[in-house]
Amino acid sequence: MAEALGGLVRTHYCGELGEKHVGETVTIMGWAATRRDLGGVIFIDLRDREGICQAVARPEVSREAHAAADRVRSEYVVAVVGEVRARSAETVNPNLDTGTVEVVAREIRVLSEAKTPVFPIEDEVDTHEEIRLKYRYLDLRRPRMQRNMRLRHQVAMEVRKYMDGQGFYEVETPILTKSTPEGARDYLVPSRLHHGHFYALPQSPQLFKQLLMVSGLDRYFQIVRCFRDEDNRSDRQPEFTQVDVEMSFPRVETVVDLVEPLFERVMAIIGVHVERPFPRLSYAEALERYGSDKPDLRFAMPITDVTDEMASLGLANYPGLIEKGARARAIVLPAASAVSGMRLRKINEEVWLGRIVPDARAEKRPLFTLKVSDETFAKLAEKGASAEVALGLCAKTGAAKDDTILVGTDAPSAVAMAMGILRLEMGRELKLVDERAYRFLWVTGFPLFEWDRELGRFASLHHPFTAPVDEDVPLLATDPGKVRAKAYDVVLNGCEVGGGSIRIHDSAMQARVFELLSLSPEEARERFGFFLEALQYGTPPHGGIALGLDRIVMIMAGETSLRQVIAFPKTASGTDLMTGSPSAVREEQMRELGLLAVRK
Numbered sequence: 147m148a149e150a151l152g153g154l155v156r157t158h159y160c161g162e163l164g165e166k167h168v169g170e171t172v173t174i175m176g177w178a179a180t181r182r183d184l185g186g187v188i189f190i191d192l193r194d195r196e197g198i199c200q201a202v203a204r205p206e207v208s209r210e211a212h213a214a215a216d217r218v219r220s221e222y223v224v225a226v227v228g229e230v231r232a233r234s235a236e237t238v239n240p241n242l243d244t245g246t247v248e249v250v251a252r253e254i255r256v257l258s259e260a261k262t263p264v265f266p267i268e269d270e271v272d273t274h275e276e277i278r279l280k281y282r283y284l285d286l287r288r289p290r291m292q293r294n295m296r297l298r299h300q301v302a303m304e305v306r307k308y309m310d311g312q313g314f315y316e317v318e319t320p321i322l323t324k325s326t327p328e329g330a331r332d333y334l335v336p337s338r339l340h341h342g343h344f345y346a347l348p349q350s351p352q353l354f355k356q357l358l359m360v361s362g363l364d365r366y367f368q369i370v371r372c373f374r375d376e377d378n379r380s381d382r383q384p385e386f387t388q389v390d391v392e393m394s395f396p397r398v399e400t401v402v403d404l405v406e407p408l409f410e411r412v413m414a415i416i417g418v419h420v421e422r423p424f425p426r427l428s429y430a431e432a433l434e435r436y437g438s439d440k441p442d443l444r445f446a447m448p449i450t451d452v453t454d455e456m457a458s459l460g461l462a463n464y465p466g467l468i469e470k471g472a473r474a475r476a477i478v479l480p481a482a483s484a485v486s487g488m489r490l491r492k493i494n495e496e497v498w499l500g501r502i503v504p505d506a507r508a509e510k511r512p513l514f515t516l517k518v519s520d521e522t523f524a525k526l527a528e529k530g531a532s533a534e535v536a537l538g539l540c541a542k543t544g545a546a547k548d549d550t551i552l553v554g555t556d557a558p559s560a561v562a563m564a565m566g567i568l569r570l571e572m573g574r575e576l577k578l579v580d581e582r583a584y585r586f587l588w589v590t591g592f593p594l595f596e597w598d599r600e601l602g603r604f605a606s607l608h609h610p611f612t613a614p615v616d617e618d619v620p621l622l623a624t625d626p627g628k629v630r631a632k633a634y635d636v637v638l639n640g641c642e643v644g645g646g647s648i649r650i651h652d653s654a655m656q657a658r659v660f661e662l663l664s665l666s667p668e669e670a671r672e673r674f675g676f677f678l679e680a681l682q683y684g685t686p687p688h689g690g691i692a693l694g695l696d697r698i699v700m701i702m703a704g705e706t707s708l709r710q711v712i713a714f715p716k717t718a719s720g721t722d723l724m725t726g727s728p729s730a731v732r733e734e735q736m737r738e739l740g741l742l743a744v745r746k
């Protein structure tokens with residue numbers, strides 16, 4: 147039976163006790179992680195948020211405390227009052243932070259009994275994630291999850307302190323709102339008072355933060371939930387948290403100068419020193435050198451364009467392809483990595499079968515592989531290849547003796563993507579990635595629009611409120627696909643952790659961009675009329691960024707799943723296994739919302 151807390155007052159956290167408390171009488175409260183009865187003396191490892199401390203119940207100290215300890219089982223909630231004693235040298239537990247002391251119980255109260263937990267509350271559990279999510283409150287008790295939650299809190303606090311120091315106001319924006327275009331599907335909420343009408347949950351507070359600039363608030367930030375109804379991938383959640391930022395009168399540099407020190411402060415929480423300034427790459431360079439718009443710079447293995455070399459090598463490798471505009475791109479596997487011939491054949495097969503680049507539309511073509519050795523060069527010569535060009539290929543890619551050069555040839559975007567994915571695979575496989583490194587970079591110079599083949603029209607690469615680069619404005623009329631955006635992404639270890647832009651602050655320019663996006667004036671008015679109107683009342687030039695809080699914390703915590711850093715996350719299919727949502731609702735509720743016809 148559970149006992150009342152009564153007059154007991156906790157004096158310390160379990161995990162906080164140490165030698166400096168020896169001799170003090172303390173009251174600790176927590177969960178029984180383990181209970182061992184060693185011939186009449188009962189040891190309880192008591193666990194709370196801050197750690198574990200051993201309590202010991204001896205009948206000669208207190209018969210009642212000993213009897214209570216005897217009842218304790220795993221995960222019972224227990225209060226222990228007793229004296230902190232130093233452990234003898236041979237009983238010190240080096241695995242516990244509090245391992246040099248123990249609390250000798252004078253009183254033990256069982257505050258709550260517990261069913262046997264569904265899985266052990268410890269870090270190394272191999273329990274299926276579905277079970278962990280169903281019993282999330284047990285899962286969150288695990289020290290690793292407690293650490294992750296603390297880190298998340300610390301990051302959020304640091305952000306708030308920093309932003310406050312920089313003169314930003316935290317302003318809340320509506321959750322029940324109108325659709326915001328971030329390129330995903332909206333979550334809709336039916337209106338009870340206006341049947342047939344729906345609120346949309348914000349994909350981001352984009353328009354509101356811009357309106358706050360029109361309102362003269364000058365500097366806004368918000369740690370805010372965003373909702374996007376997408377098919378979830380492992381690195382996405384239907385609701386996620388952004389550090390959303392907007393400021394008036396900024397240049398791109400103003401945003402950069404705000405964000406870099408923010409990351410510097412946040413990373414210091416885990417003792418990581420961030421090198422500044424962050425390197426910058428243009429979108430085109432990033433694609434060409436790393437085959438990705440979010441390159442992982444924790445290892446080198448750059449991609450080199452070897453189109454000219456492949457065209458003049460004298461080997462009939464995809465004849466005609468290069469003439470038709472294909473590009474040849476190479477990566478080099480270092481000799482030391484000793485990739486076997488069999489593995490190389492397998493890699494080739496994977497590329498061929500589309501396992502490396504499942505989305506590429508282009509036909510899969512095996513890679514050309516070249517091991518830098520006298521034998522291969524001799525064989526190449528036999529096949530009629532130019533030794534000079536082959537040497538030039540080595541020089542250009544920086545390949546040394548016994549390295550292996552892998553060359554992919556395909557349409558420019560397909561080969562960039564394929565080689566980018568291959569680079570990542572090989573970097574991981576060959577353990578070239580420095581797992582302790584935190585490498586930031588900015589990617590800039592994105593195109594304003596991308597051509598959507600399916601819809602046969604332009605779409606915004608970021609969102610439609612992004613301003614074009616000034617000198618590219620004339621191209622809006624002649625070659626919109628060439629217009630660059632005043633947009634920037636911030637990338638950490640191959641993961642996009644933020645993105646933003648300088649915005650359009652002129653309603654005529656905004657209307658023009660809507661038009662290029664094939665939004666009819668009626669549609670633009672219907673969806674964004676309020677915003678276009680606001681722009682006409684004196685809009686300061688403005689811009690901002692949004693940083694993905696979940697992803698940042700995930701990387702800092704050394705986790706690979708967002709679910710590890712969100713208290714109550716959803717599964718890949720968007721369900722919450724603990725509450726069982728989404729769930730059916732009563733017919734009556736549907737009727738009230740106008741989703742079912744009213745019964746006559």
Ligand code: ASP
Nearest residue numbers: 350352646647690691692
């Ligand atoms: N609203 C944008 C996003 O959520 C970020 C920004 O442009 O500030 O991606």
